[in-house]
Amino acid sequence: MIEWIRIKNLALIEEAEIEFKSGFNVITGETGAGKTILIGAIGMLLGERADKASIRTGCSSCEISMSFALPSSVSKSVSEILDTAGLPPVEDKQVQIRRIITATSSRNFINDSPAALQTLRNLGNILIDTHGPHEHQSLLRQSVQLELLDRYGSLEKLTSEASGIYEELKKSRIEREELEKGIPSSSEAEHFRFIVSDIAKAGVNADEEEELITRHRLASNSHDVLETAKNAAGMLKESEGSLTDRISEIYRVIQGFEGADPEMAAKFLKQCESLTETANELADGIQRYTGNIELDEKEFTELEERLRIIQNLKRRYGPTLADVVNTAENARRRLDEFENFESIRSGFIGKEKSLNDKLLKKCSEISKKRRELSAKFAKKVCGELRKLGFARSDFTVDFKQTEPGPSGFDVVDFIFSPNPGETAKPLREIASSGEISRVMLALKTVLSAADSIPVLVFDEIDVNIGGETAMIVGQELKALGNSHQVLCISHLPQVAACADTHYSVEKSVVKGRTFTAINELKNADRKSEIARMLGGGKAAEKHAEEMLE
Template structure:
């Protein structure tokens, strides 16, 4: 038999009451049972943490510094997961295996996917294609119209059509917003803005500022302001090089003469004399440059006044607009664009109105195409859910998907309402008006059963979806879960023996106290142990021959 996508192993360490446990899940329907408070939902909580839920240090087992969770997924068709990994710049799954790990300490949370560190958003993105989780109160999502529309579109495989519509709607909405912005500027305010921007732009452009000019102005101003000091330093430097009895030039000259005389005794002295000759030329050149440069640093009062005004101008502009010249010039470009925008407002409005009209036509065309496909899918979805509900005890129940036309919105041009008539002779009512949580839970299971045939999410998790049902209905719920388990892997927590008996794999969670510490454990049940657990669910802790026999019959009936 072809291998399925599935969660093969979940390992938990030091999480709440769990010391250390590892669960080997199987294909089909995996049921988890146990007494209230034993820690069944803790397993689902651990899985939620691996798929991006927020964590806090209170989850760490008392006395420990960290807790850890690891899940291993075996993927026969890893394309969806690999697409997510590729989008995130990560390597694809090797041999279809995906390992997600998370470690939580008092100060941090660290996550890994196939040994690569990742963020919580990565875990959430993977969770969207790996697991569909349904908790005790998640059936309330069925009452929201946005969730109902998502269900219809998923059933009808309308994702591409909806994405095409949304793309066109975003263009239309952007033009709508732009027109609204233009309309919100009154004429008096518009004139004030134009005058202010015009004045600011003129002030900066007339100043002819630039980063290069600012630096040159600063340097020249500083040099002229310190001209006397510069001249004195230059004379001192030049004097030390070439003037005076003890100048460098005189010392180098004496050294060169001495080396020339050494030549007759030490031939290498000729090279020394030559190098000293070069040093003499260098000293003379540097001295000349210093004297020339020092004498050039002078200016009349007009130049000094110009530089002082220029420096003051730069300071003023920085105080008024921005701390640096580059930021002032960026503002200048922004203001020019804004001024052009305001001065051409009427022309823009005419252009945008024309673009908006064209965008509305495209949006409506895409919306009508999406609506037509939704209408066809709505009939099929209603029939499919009705059939599932009849398997779940609503023999005369009817389900309806009603679509009403509306103006373009982000989700399309339809409003949706799920309707339900649980019994013969009752009128169709909106699903949100049904008070019974047991009824809502069965409707949710029917929806999941229908969608399971259309989606590629490998794992469905149900945490007490069978709450508030019992008797023959519980048996129907168990059979429906087992039926879905033929195409998907399911993990369900249940208190109902009828549902537990339908599992292809059965785990029991228990709690014990050792050395004054509480421990949660989980065990795979087979044969006698499974019969005893189902009997406990039927009649309590005190097992009798009657409850054991009943449990055995319940399990035997599900195998037929």
């Protein structure tokens, strides 16, 4: 059950904490006071979309939180949800959910651990069943009626299995249709065959280029150094017109004036000899250096050729080598589709036949169970309807069959006759909004006995009813409170008087700002609120007192 809800800066509520009790809790108040804010807060705590417009004017964020005491009937399911989400296990059978909402984001927590919004929704599906005004119309839809029947019979596992088979069948059909539509022409097949051959000849793989570039860079550096050093050594003494050759020429020229000035000539000649010796030593040192450089010319040539091939392939099928490999794989697959079209298509057809047979078998199993439980379901609903003022009404479930789908091949209609002598017709054709409210309450009552959801929330379930019927609805809600915690927003004093715990929502204006407060009513305060709902005055006060006795 919900132990408490805390609200801060949500719409008209600046700050509030409401402690709920077990049994039937009713919430009343003037129209526009903010009763639905509380229901909206519960919805947001269980994963509904949070709108920035819900933040109180002048505030940057709002915060809502709730503490939930887990009954043993849902403890295992809650633990599985938290475990799947990677969240810590439950301690002391208590779950606390908190949301902080800003204009741009929402942060969610379960027992103070950050949680995804989907995890909140998953918890909500097993903790709280909410009925709002919009569900009156949803009850008229055949798909919703089928869901209610399945929920009563606990057929969710079977329908989930049918849905899985259906989705697999649907996927196979789509893949086969795409194959049939996309089968290559003969000319396209030839093109794919060329691509496969062209890339296969190179024998490339997506990961080799990086290693080749690294090896080529190292080899290229060695090659460049070796070539440069060889050129330098040749310029010194080996190539034609080398430095040593030029020094020799200078030596001979100087010898030409040796007779005229032997002293200077001797000096210059000695310097030439020194230069020649230095040039020879430098050339020898460079040659020794180049001798130590390891270079496999064949490997270098092969690396350059391999990179050239890869570059050409990238230019044709790239831009990356991974794209080239993917192009080859896609071309090979498309070529395989062309060459083995009938075989692949036959495989799909065989798979679809097997899945269709499997789906039909599962749908038949589900349909049989639905038909078996529908009579019991209808009998229980009729019993609840009698309690709600339809003393001689009739309620049955009608079945029709359609194409197999994710929930089976049944289409159901809830057939309803509110009064004897009236032709029974589908609910959507005859029910007034007041009748729909009571039918929905009857269904909720029957379902609540069949499932383990511990909390039922009703937002104006009593719309468009009054008088004795309203009193009956209140009594039925109180009876529901014996097995579930019930929260109900109501405008009817007859319903409010039946509640175990009564809360009032009041709106006030202080210094130009609107505030909403939520308070538990007891004794005189409760009598005054019910008197207000009756219209006020002495007579209303007396009537309120009688209703509460």
